[in-house]
Amino acid sequence: MPRGSKDKYTDKQKRKAEHIEESYESRGVSTDEAQARAWATVNKQSGGGEKKGGSGQKKSPQAKSASRKSSARRAVATKHGVPRPDQSLESMTKAELLNRARTRHIPGRSTMRKQELINALRHAA
Known part of the structure; x- marks a missing residue:
């Protein structure tokens, strides 16, 4: 039993x-x-019987939905290499610099080195 x-x-x-x-x-x-x-x-x-009280988050369904949406937006932005506004060009990876150069339509970006991309992005701004 x-x-x-x-x-x-x-x-x-x-x-x-x-x-x-x-x-x-x-x-x-x-x-x-x-x-x-x-x-x-x-x-x-x-997970066992009904859970009453105790610790843990107590969010309303609307708050959970809003959290999921904002989390999903951040995940997509990170995945696609959208740089953070406060991020300096020097701290970005070459792939992130290439993505930024692509959005600004900088010609010859695929053959540029990292420092050349940084310089080109500064001049394009």
């Missing part, structure tokens, strides 16, 4: 455990073992 009270579990979790337990019993597993496996499965899938 599994240890602990199941009062903190939702009705859906209890139904799921019961269904899993019946499935194990139909395959010949003992009742106690089937019950233990069922609750272990429910715990693994849903």
Whole structure:
């Protein structure tokens, strides 16, 4: 028999455990073992019973959505090499400099060295 009270579990979790337990019993597993496996499965899938209080973030669905959107925008900007406004040209990689030169349509950029790209970008500004 599994240890602990199941009062903190939702009705859906209890139904799921019961269904899993019946499935194990139909395959010949003992009742106690089937019950233990069922609750272990429910715990693994849903993280246990209802969580009330405790630590962690308490964000509204709107705040979570806004966080995801801004995070996605930052990730895309980073992925595509969009430089940060406060970043100096010297601290940028050659690939980032090439991307910036490409957006400014600097001719001959593909054959330039890093310092040449920096100089060309400064003159184009």
